[in-house]
Amino acid sequence: MEDSSDRELTLDERVGRLQGIKQHLQVLDRTGFDFLSLPNIYGLDPAVRSPFAIPETFISEEVGGSITILDSEEGESLAQENINQMLQNFLPGGYKRRWGSFYLWRGAWHHDTEFGHADVGPMFEWSDSTPLTEILGPVEDVAYTELEFDPDDVTVYTPRAMNVERLSNDDPDYVWVVDKGIVWTGSPPGTTRALSSDPTTNYLWFKHAVDDFEESTTPVTDSKLVSGYRFYDDHRFMRCYYASLLTLYPRKSTRVESGIMRYQEEGDGRTAFIGSKERSQLLTFELERPTLRDAIEDVLESDQHLRRDLQFAFLHALVWEELFFQEEALDHTYQVRPLVEHLLGVDFWQRVDQGNDDGVFPLSGSKLVRAVERLLPSETSTRLRLLGHDSAENSAILEILNSHTEEVARILALCRNDDLLLDFAEDAVVHSAEHALSGWANKLTGSGTAFELWYDVNFQANEADSARIAVYDPIQGGAGIAKEVSRRLDERTEIGVDSGLAEQGRCHSAMADRATIDLLGQYPDGSLYDVHRNNRPQFRELVEGTINGLVSDPDAYSVEDLHSHVDQRVQLLFETRELARFYSYIAAEYSAVESELGRTPRPPDLALHLDRHVFRDPSIRATYERFASDSGRRDIAELGERLEELTVQCVTACPDCLKTDGDVCVRGASQQEATLNRRLLTEVFSGR
Numbered sequence: 001m002e003d004s005s006d007r008e009l010t011l012d013e014r015v016g017r018l019q020g021i022k023q024h025l026q027v028l029d030r031t032g033f034d035f036l037s038l039p040n041i042y043g044l045d046p047a048v049r050s051p052f053a054i055p056e057t058f059i060s061e062e063v064g065g066s067i068t069i070l071d072s073e074e075g076e077s078l079a080q081e082n083i084n085q086m087l088q089n090f091l092p093g094g095y096k097r098r099w100g101s102f103y104l105w106r107g108a109w110h111h112d113t114e115f116g117h118a119d120v121g122p123m124f125e126w127s128d129s130t131p132l133t134e135i136l137g138p139v140e141d142v143a144y145t146e147l148e149f150d151p152d153d154v155t156v157y158t159p160r161a162m163n164v165e166r167l168s169n170d171d172p173d174y175v176w177v178v179d180k181g182i183v184w185t186g187s188p189p190g191t192t193r194a195l196s197s198d199p200t201t202n203y204l205w206f207k208h209a210v211d212d213f214e215e216s217t218t219p220v221t222d223s224k225l226v227s228g229y230r231f232y233d234d235h236r237f238m239r240c241y242y243a244s245l246l247t248l249y250p251r252k253s254t255r256v257e258s259g260i261m262r263y264q265e266e267g268d269g270r271t272a273f274i275g276s277k278e279r280s281q282l283l284t285f286e287l288e289r290p291t292l293r294d295a296i297e298d299v300l301e302s303d304q305h306l307r308r309d310l311q312f313a314f315l316h317a318l319v320w321e322e323l324f325f326q327e328e329a330l331d332h333t334y335q336v337r338p339l340v341e342h343l344l345g346v347d348f349w350q351r352v353d354q355g356n357d358d359g360v361f362p363l364s365g366s367k368l369v370r371a372v373e374r375l376l377p378s379e380t381s382t383r384l385r386l387l388g389h390d391s392a393e394n395s396a397i398l399e400i401l402n403s404h405t406e407e408v409a410r411i412l413a414l415c416r417n418d419d420l421l422l423d424f425a426e427d428a429v430v431h432s433a434e435h436a437l438s439g440w441a442n443k444l445t446g447s448g449t450a451f452e453l454w455y456d457v458n459f460q461a462n463e464a465d466s467a468r469i470a471v472y473d474p475i476q477g478g479a480g481i482a483k484e485v486s487r488r489l490d491e492r493t494e495i496g497v498d499s500g501l502a503e504q505g506r507c508h509s510a511m512a513d514r515a516t517i518d519l520l521g522q523y524p525d526g527s528l529y530d531v532h533r534n535n536r537p538q539f540r541e542l543v544e545g546t547i548n549g550l551v552s553d554p555d556a557y558s559v560e561d562l563h564s565h566v567d568q569r570v571q572l573l574f575e576t577r578e579l580a581r582f583y584s585y586i587a588a589e590y591s592a593v594e595s596e597l598g599r600t601p602r603p604p605d606l607a608l609h610l611d612r613h614v615f616r617d618p619s620i621r622a623t624y625e626r627f628a629s630d631s632g633r634r635d636i637a638e639l640g641e642r643l644e645e646l647t648v649q650c651v652t653a654c655p656d657c658l659k660t661d662g663d664v665c666v667r668g669a670s671q672q673e674a675t676l677n678r679r680l681l682t683e684v685f686s687g688r
Contacts, residue, residue: 281478365405
């Protein structure tokens with residue numbers, strides 16, 4: 001502890017020390033340990049400085065450290081919890097059953113502030129506050145965030161304690177306060193709309209590297225893409241939570257809505273970002289941008305199939321960025337996928353029916369609207385209505401497109417711009433390499449650690465010569481795992497980073513999906529059903545032959561796992577002979593659709609293809625018509641669900657390869673899948 005003779009303590013420090021003593025004594029009294037002395041009080045004392053702080057426990061803490069949880073009504077300490085876990089559960093919009101007898105709690109924030117904001121001042125006791133411009137420097141905007149902020153108006157507040165409020169377990173009475181733009185429980189002033197449940201809340205956040213990075217690195221001599229790596233024994237990041245993205249469920253309605261709540265500290269009159277100080281051991285790799293961009297260009301030029309899939313990933317990301325966040329054109333997050341499905345349908349129609357090789361992307365906003373109208377007929381449930389979409393008269397998606405023709409046309413134009421597509425591809429490769437680095441590092445040590453991830457998301461805007469990716473230990477202060485990875489790399493003559501990262505993009509689920517489609521497509525008459533049921537050795541040989549035809553490098557996959565995946569998929573699809581014939585026939589058509597489109601077929605593509613297809617087998621036609629009409633039989637699902645089962649599910653990324661939890665990925669709130677690309681990663685780093 002600092003010697004009081006060195007300097008006079010501030011009023012805040014004195015108050016903080018008294019609060020810490022009070023909280024600690026309450027814990028001792030409540031647990032019956034009031035005979036103990038006060039060594040643990042140092043963890044609650046803001047005047048304590050390392051190395052004089054005596055830890056409360058020798059159990060390691062997750063990154064960010066701990067925060068004291070206080071009952072706002074009783075003033076008692078409930079627990080010491082990890083700060084990130086608590087912020088991701090109790091920031092505005094969050095509700096959770098936890099302490100006491102599994103009571104329902106909310107953060108004790110207040111509604112008396114600007115529209116669309118929550119006053120988080122009453123919810124926290126701050127350990128410190130820093131203007132955002134002191135952290136980021138003299139910037140004109142906050143490049144990290146999906147929402148717009150004036151950096152001069154923002155302060156980053158770091159909490160030491162969080163106040164929570166206990167709610168009724170039986171009837172918390174969730175409402176949306178219309179004239180305040182916030183979610184609430186009970187009866188706040190203003191016009192409210194009742195909700196059927198608590199909202200689904202995703203928290204928007206970013207990470208900023210507080211400490212500088214060293215220029216010197218250990219060279220990587222066996223890679224043209226990675227110039228070097230470096231281990232840092234102690235590195236600091238600031239994780240900043242800046243908004244709550246809510247999905248709302250109005251009572252007595254089938255519609256869902258979205259809302260965004262920002263944070264305000266009314267005591268200071270400032271926009272609030274809630275900060276978590278993460279400190280750990282870090283391992284970084286430097287990617288050489290000029291070489292990387294050349295490699296990406298070569299891959300996209302030689303693989304037009306991948307390029308077209310990338311265009312739709314870019315489109316998906318722009319729908320989030322431009323239409324959802326900036327224009328607020330979508331009612332809720334669940335409209336993103338249907339909107340992209342409509343654009344996929346138009347792309348199919350333009351390429352196959354109209355013979356336009358560029359598909360949907362050259363269309364103006366008005367032409368796009370007319371094209372979507374044709375795919376949503378009123379008279380019959382055909383075309384895109386086969387997937388359950390509403391007719392043109394009732395379509396919310398068509399209304400969005402019609403109301404934002406200029407914005408949508410601009411998005412399509414951005415997607416057909418080669419330079420912008422290359423920029424998007426570069427960011428996708430760097431983002432994917434960051435995720436792949438975690439998997440490769442785990443393989444090197446066998447630790448099974450879920451590393452924290454980071455990459456400089458602003459490397460393009462800053463015109464950096466290299467792109468930096470990093471992993472760090474999930475334990476505050478580090479746990480030696482990143483250090484062990486670095487040590488093992490130091491021992492190697494050849495690092496093998498290119499092949500290591502490329503391997504992480506080889507998705508077993510995607511390969512199993514593809515093998516299943518190819519296998520079934522070889523027997524469009526459904527004859528594989530009898531082999532599968534009656535001759536397992538022969539079926540295994542057929543599976544093995546199909547996998548061998550797809551996998552050029554057997555060491556890149558666990559062939560036994562692929563066998564198991566394919567067998568399970570076929571088992572599900574071949575529930576009956578009728579289904580076996582139907583799926584086998586559709587699998588054969590899948591290849592035809594893929595050839596026509598020059599990209600990975602999705603359910604809208606297959607639905608539109610089958611809608612115009614002539615079925616020559618009466619039994620298969622009858623099965624299709626039952627699916628298409630959604631007859632209500634319990635064993636018959638909607639056509640879209642059936643087609644979903646016979647497509648490659650992982651086009652860009654999935655949990656089996658690169659996708660990870662949203663609280664780990666720096667783009668996890670919305671755009672993780674669109675901005676990861678397993679195939680592009682593998683092609684670039686395998687040197688093909």
